Amino acid sequence: MTSRTTRLLAIGLLLFASAQALAQSAPPAPLPAWEQLTPQQREALIAPLRDRWNREPDERPRMLERAQRWQSMSPEQRAQARHGMKRFEGMNPEQRRQARALYGRMKELTPEQRTALRDEWKKMTPEQRDAWMKDNAPRRRPQREER
Helix, strand or coil, rough: CCHHHHHHHHHHHHHHHHHHHHHCCCCCCCCCHCCCCCCHHHHHHHHHHHHHHHHHHHHHHHHCCCCCCHHHHHHHHHHHHHHHHHHHHCHHHHHHHHHHHHHHHHHHHHHHHHHHHHHHHHCCCCHHHHHHHHHHHCCCCCCCCCC
């Protein structure tokens, strides 16, 4: 073996050993319950909400309604809501527009009608979906920043 090959092999072994050590290190300790958080930790968690509350007074009723709705949800419903929020965050603006239109329409339907619309939507061509969107566009609200 050449000197260069030996050095490369040694570096590779060191990197492999380092990766193994990192993989075997203990996971971070779970964070404490709210009551055990320090005042600084609590402030760090609350500050963004307080800032938004103060910055957007017109949104306060909506923010409060959402908080109350969240409190009334079961753990399963909360998990479903989190999953939906993650999906929405991954959508492009056009997909978000369609999702808003579908959601607005679905809220007005019975469970049977929702299932029928969902099945119908899956069968539609992009052109048919565009036509549906024009016929069922959601009410326009003041524009907010996309997050």
